[in-house]
Amino acid sequence: MQSNDARLLLSAVVPTLATGVLAVGVCAVAAGGAAVLGAVIGTALTVLIMGTGLVVLQQTAKKLPQLFQMTGLLLYTVQILLVAVFVIAFKDTTLFDTKAFAFTLLGATLVWIAAQTRGHMKEKILYVNPDSAQTKSAETAGSPT
Template sequence: MQSNDARLLLHAVVPTLAIGAIAVAVSAVVAGGTGAIGAVIGTALVVFVMGAGLVALQKTAKSLPQLFQMMGLLLYTVQILFVLVFLIVFKDTTLFDTKAFAFTLLGATLVWIAAQTRGHMKAKILYVDPDSAEPKKAETAGSPT
């Protein structure tokens, strides 16, 4: 992972964890221990799903840049399906408060997207490869006479 990629990941993770800590405190006051557990699980799910997606997208951009846009669309679809499966599996759980989980999941996702967008806007990433600007010798076909 390049330093730009790590910086983008860090710029998204830190605000998400901060809002997650606030959500845990609020959920603990409003819904008790199960609310705090729900907020922790919601924050962890967002950091895991969005972080893994960002890492996968950056690796794809490096190795197969022609598939970058398609991979981005596929990635967001897979992320939504993963969260949907998680929601279906834990629909009737008593392990955590589902309302605290849902509000934390929504809030942490919005904060992640906003922080990631801000990180991309602030990053000074080259979009032209400087090595490709070097003049190359023209190769001619045939004999050198």
């Protein structure tokens, strides 16, 4: 993973985890232990699903840049569907508070998307690879005929 990729991942993980800690605190005060467990699971699930998606997207950008946009759109669709599947699968569970789980999952997902968008906007991405331009000019500059 390149340093800019790690920076982008970190810029999304930190606010999401902060949101999760805030949700755990609110749940601990308002609803007790079951809600805390629901908030922890919701935060962990968000970081897992969205983090995996970001890593897959970065790998696709390196290996198959022509598929980057399509992969991004498909990936966001799959991520949102996975979140919906987990909310539906755990809607009747008694292991934890489902409302705390669902609200934390939703909040953490929205924070992740906003933080990732902000990270992309602030990142300085080169449109031209300067190394390839120098190599190409060096190859053509002194070539014998």
